[in-house]
Amino acid sequence: MINIFFALFSILAGILLAEIAYALLLTIEYAMLSSFNFELTLAWHYLKIGAVGGGIMGFGIALLRYFRVKGF
Numbered sequence: 286m287i288n289i290f291f292a293l294f295s296i297l298a299g300i301l302l303a304e305i306a307y308a309l310l311l312t313i314e315y316a317m318l319s320s321f322n323f324e325l326t327l328a329w330h331y332l333k334i335g336a337v338g339g340g341i342m343g344f345g346i347a348l349l350r351y352f353r354v355k356g357f
Contacts, residue, residue, distance in 0.1 A: 292340065292344055294343065295339040297339065299336060300336050300339060303338070304332060306331070311323060
């Protein structure tokens with residue numbers, strides 16, 4: 286059961302990090318160009334990338350814990 290929580294937490298963390306990175310890039314673009322160009326499709330794209338990356342990481346951690354690899 287704890288492995289499922291690791292996987293879910295990793296997915297949520299990946300999504301959060303991807304969206305924070307997108308917001309940071311928007312802030313840098315605004316500072317450089319003095320214009321704000323937010324596209325919902327790009328935000329959705331980064332959300333999916335974060336979910337997939339977090340899923341891979343969470344699945345890997347769950348497998349390492351399942352096989353009782355030392356350190357996990």
